[in-house]
Amino acid sequence: MPATSVAAPRLHWMTATVRDVIDETPRVRSLVLGVPEWPGHRAGQHVDVRLTAEDGYQAQRSYSIASAPQAAQLTLTVERIAEGEVSPYLAGEARAGDRFELRGPIGGYFVWTPELGGPLFLVAGGSGIVPLMAMLRQRAAANSTVPATLLYSSRSVDDIIYRAELERLAGQGDGLQVVHTLTRERPAGWNGLARRIDRAMLESVGFAAAARPRIFVCGPTPLVEAAARSLRDIGHELHLIKTERFGPTGT
């Protein structure tokens, strides 16, 4: 199925129950959810989460789905934003057994399915890895050998979300390459990339434009816009570059 619009039942708010909480980094947590009504999703889609205070005040935000469509339980990964209204609860206070409302899945633009093929070039900054991780998890779950490269910018090694799992996936020898770049702190002996994502990096790490890779870029707005511009300048076709931006969190 192409990543075009798909007729779907009307969105409605569903109850999600927190089953498990996983600390990914000091600022990022994954919430494993039980959603009995969940209709299934495609990698790259997101949900809207709605929290209601005792006085009736409601706050609503969007969060990417981290789990593969094949996973038994829906997982969101949330970065705690200090002045946020929703993320301090989701990424800080939420405990197993807590309930909140969500609706989804939402989105048909920033979506990859194994049938779309590859090569697949994923570019992430910070928690922008989340929807791309759903794609990599789906690729692995489907035993896909579509050539895939992830270029992932983090502030430091401790800020790399899903670090162990990415290492494991890249070690399976199924055509996935994971390249990290660290923008603020490097551990002693780090011999990997150590700067913000730029055109030269996209050119040397990614696939040649002639290979017509499907490209997904997700991260803070400045990173996404700079990367999209560079990818276009390198010669990648515009319609193969899909972007998703979020507020600046600094990577």
Next chain:
Amino acid sequence: MNMDRQREVPLDGNAAGGRLRELFALDMTAAEIICDGCGAVAEIGAVRVFGGAMGAILRCAHCDTVVLRLTHTPAGLWLDMRGTRRLFVASPAS
């Protein structure tokens, strides 16, 4: 996507997907919008959005024309698409 911010920061049409589904029967993030200001074509997911608690303002990436305003009020939902010349939704089979 982690768009938990009170400040007005540009996000994009992906974030407006849920609110647009309150009005449209189909996913709108993959729909193409043709800017009435300059004729540029863009998928809604790729269009910048300036949002807040009240709704979303989508602007053309090329000429900055406001192509869509979606506003929630206690009375209901307002949609203003004066900056959009045409909206194109591909059929699922295409």
